[in-house]
Amino acid sequence: MPVVHKTGTVKSKQGSNTQSQKAPAAKTAKAASKKKDEEDGTEMGEGDEWMQGKTLIKPLDQLDLTEAELKEEFTRILTANNPHAPQNIVRYSFKERSYKPISSVDQLAVHFVLEGNLLHQDSDEARRQRAKQGLPEEKATVETAVAEKPETPAAGGEDAGDVEEGGGEERADSVESKVGKKEQKITNQFNFSERASQTLNNPLRERGCQTEPPPRANFSATANQWEIYDVYLEVLQKQEKNKEKAKAVPKKDDDKGKKKMMLVETQSDDITKVAKVAKIIERMVNQNTFDDIAQDFKYFEDASDEYREQEGTLLPLWKFQYDKAKRLSVTALCWNESYKDLFAVGLGSYDFTKQGRGMLVFYSLKNSTFPEYIYPTTSGILCLDIHKHLPYLVAVGFYDGCVAVYNLKEETLQPIYKSTAKSGKHTDPVWQVKWQKDDMDNNHNFFSVSSDGRVVSWTLVKNELVFTDIIKLSLAGAVSEGPEGVQLPIMACGTSFDFHKQIDYLFLVGTEEGKIHKCSKAYSSQFLETYNAHNMAVDAVKWNHFHTKVFISCSSDWTVKIWDHTIKTPMFTFDLNASVGDVAWSPYSSTVFAAVTTDGKVHTFDLSINKYEAICQQPVVAKKKTKLTHIEFNPVYPIIIVGDDRGYVTSLKLSPNLRKKPKEKKGQELPKGPEVEIAKMEKLLSLLREPENSNA
Numbered sequence: 001m002p003v004v005h006k007t008g009t010v011k012s013k014q015g016s017n018t019q020s021q022k023a024p025a026a027k028t029a030k031a032a033s034k035k036k037d038e039e040d041g042t043e044m045g046e047g048d049e050w051m052q053g054k055t056l057i058k059p060l061d062q063l064d065l066t067e068a069e070l071k072e073e074f075t076r077i078l079t080a081n082n083p084h085a086p087q088n089i090v091r092y093s094f095k096e097r098s099y100k101p102i103s104s105v106d107q108l109a110v111h112f113v114l115e116g117n118l119l120h121q122d123s124d125e126a127r128r129q130r131a132k133q134g135l136p137e138e139k140a141t142v143e144t145a146v147a148e149k150p151e152t153p154a155a156g157g158e159d160a161g162d163v164e165e166g167g168g169e170e171r172a173d174s175v176e177s178k179v180g181k182k183e184q185k186i187t188n189q190f191n192f193s194e195r196a197s198q199t200l201n202n203p204l205r206e207r208g209c210q211t212e213p214p215p216r217a218n219f220s221a222t223a224n225q226w227e228i229y230d231v232y233l234e235v236l237q238k239q240e241k242n243k244e245k246a247k248a249v250p251k252k253d254d255d256k257g258k259k260k261m262m263l264v265e266t267q268s269d270d271i272t273k274v275a276k277v278a279k280i281i282e283r284m285v286n287q288n289t290f291d292d293i294a295q296d297f298k299y300f301e302d303a304s305d306e307y308r309e310q311e312g313t314l315l316p317l318w319k320f321q322y323d324k325a326k327r328l329s330v331t332a333l334c335w336n337e338s339y340k341d342l343f344a345v346g347l348g349s350y351d352f353t354k355q356g357r358g359m360l361v362f363y364s365l366k367n368s369t370f371p372e373y374i375y376p377t378t379s380g381i382l383c384l385d386i387h388k389h390l391p392y393l394v395a396v397g398f399y400d401g402c403v404a405v406y407n408l409k410e411e412t413l414q415p416i417y418k419s420t421a422k423s424g425k426h427t428d429p430v431w432q433v434k435w436q437k438d439d440m441d442n443n444h445n446f447f448s449v450s451s452d453g454r455v456v457s458w459t460l461v462k463n464e465l466v467f468t469d470i471i472k473l474s475l476a477g478a479v480s481e482g483p484e485g486v487q488l489p490i491m492a493c494g495t496s497f498d499f500h501k502q503i504d505y506l507f508l509v510g511t512e513e514g515k516i517h518k519c520s521k522a523y524s525s526q527f528l529e530t531y532n533a534h535n536m537a538v539d540a541v542k543w544n545h546f547h548t549k550v551f552i553s554c555s556s557d558w559t560v561k562i563w564d565h566t567i568k569t570p571m572f573t574f575d576l577n578a579s580v581g582d583v584a585w586s587p588y589s590s591t592v593f594a595a596v597t598t599d600g601k602v603h604t605f606d607l608s609i610n611k612y613e614a615i616c617q618q619p620v621v622a623k624k625k626t627k628l629t630h631i632e633f634n635p636v637y638p639i640i641i642v643g644d645d646r647g648y649v650t651s652l653k654l655s656p657n658l659r660k661k662p663k664e665k666k667g668q669e670l671p672k673g674p675e676v677e678i679a680k681m682e683k684l685l686s687l688l689r690e691p692e693n694s695n696a
Helices: 002-053 067-071 124-133 138-147 157-183 225-248 254-289 291-299 303-307 674-695
Strands: 090-093 098-101 314-320 329-335 342-348 358-364 373-377 381-386 393-398 403-407 430-436 445-450 454-461 464-472 474-481 487-491 494-499 506-511 515-520 529-532 538-543 550-555 559-564 572-575 580-585 592-597 601-606 616-619 628-633 639-644 649-654
Touching: 254 291, 291 314, 329 628, 329 639, 342 381, 342 393, 358 381, 358 393, 381 430, 393 430, 393 445, 403 445, 445 494, 454 494, 506 538, 515 538, 538 580, 550 580, 559 580, 592 628, 601 628
Parallel strands: 329 381, 430 494, 494 538, 580 628
Antiparallel strands: 090 098, 314 649, 329 342, 342 358, 358 373, 381 393, 393 403, 430 445, 445 454, 454 464, 474 487, 494 506, 506 515, 515 529, 538 550, 550 559, 559 572, 580 592, 592 601, 601 616, 628 639, 639 649
8 A cells, every 4th residue: 555655646746746847837938928028019119119200201203003013023134244344445466466356354343342350250260369369259148148137036946947947048049039130131122212322333434555665675884994994085085175175266355255165065065965855755745746647647548448449549647847948849859768757858949030048858757847957058959869878868959050968967067068160060950869879989979960961970089079971961953153163062951860770871861852861871972762752841750660661751741651661652641731740650569650730739640450540639738829849659658748839748648549459360379579560560561562563
């Protein structure tokens, strides 16, 4: 029996224990739910008050949408491409020498950047800092804060402890749930408005400028005692020269003379130091000022040429002028063979009733506002020529019959050589000068032709010009009676001449009577051939650069004629409806030439395209009364320069149709180099000779 009682008591104890355990659990659940409701109630109350304080105000023009429309979803596909990113960026490729588009464009758009020192609380760096500063972990602090709260009253000791433990667990959960609630983001709805604003991002613009890489060179030098000594000696020599100059001044004005000499020397020294730098800066400023012209010169090509095969255009570029030469006419033009951007301009007058001063100026394409060199002359210049191998030597012919040679290396404004009456100068205006190869003694020499009928060779010997008469032009059968009944031949007036490109002794001379004489240096008394070319004076006669038989002539009788020197009649005759001032062959094609007329037009021909008329007729002067006098092709660049009777020189760029090269046919290989141009001209000549053969 006692055993049974014991078991009964044990059961009752177990039952009571289970009941006691259930009771506190129910109590704690009720307390927790009650507390939760209170908390929720307070939160909801607070929320209601907040909502009452901030009511939503709808704008008047807002649409009233139904529930179905509000719940309707709109999908938008977002891409990583930046709509403001430019798609046409080009960069200059030095390898291919052209601008190439860039395929990869940066699509990144940075809206806001803020550099701070905050760390994420769960990051490794944050844990290291907590450990270093001895701070406890975040969860531990939460638990300790919950544990320190006052105990809630309970019925029994054990029950109270149980309730306290249960309450502690629930409080931790409630804290975590609150944190989770705060972290939740409000979902965006149709009528939701947030206090935020976005500014309009203006599209980014980049402006860059690329230039060709400047030439570089490595320079190294050592400063030794002897080099320093040499410089010291040069300074001493300068000082001694200055002293000698000061002594040469008269005694009365000794002090004033010294002061003047010192001032002049210091000014010249200062100017020479900055002259080169100032010239470079001047060119840079001018290239920035006329940047659009420089861009056209280098890159512009007339796109309309693709749609018109037999026409071309001339694009005006720089205009060169010098204020002190406005009343003078451009009487000569010549490009420098070594420096392709430099050309010489001779200024004088063709009006023989207004003869006076002249001027020799040099312009560069890098600076169109002011000449590089200026040489004033007492007589008007009518012709000039720059030496091919010595670009600093310039031969000049004057209206008074003198010829002179200028050296650009010399600082003086006077020529280093000049003919005089003693040295056999011409008695009439010199119309053309041409440099030739050096003689047997390696002396430089050039030729000149004048209205006095003489073709003269001038040789530069030491400090003087030595002349030799090559030929005297005479009118056939025309004689005049001299003193004592002596019959003298009447001299013809030479106006132009040109030497053969390959045969040194052969040259052509144009006369004022309209005839062209083929002459040789070996025969001074007779002509090899005479062509009845024009009805008025021959203004220019020039051999073709490529074909050895062909030459061209122009005259004031409005015509331009192309000749084969083996035939007495012209192959082509072109009437330009105005007096022709000058004509020039192009250096890149045997069939292209250009002429200028007194009505202000430039006529450009390409015989391989059109054998009957010009493919470009373009007026290039601003005023109608302005007359064009001379034209020259640049030896390298596709530009020409033309001069007028007002002292202006205009540069023009040829469009692609005016500088075409022969195309290769299928199955045929064209010869390379000048042989191509010779073949073109031979083809034209053969076409012209076919009718003659058929008639025969």
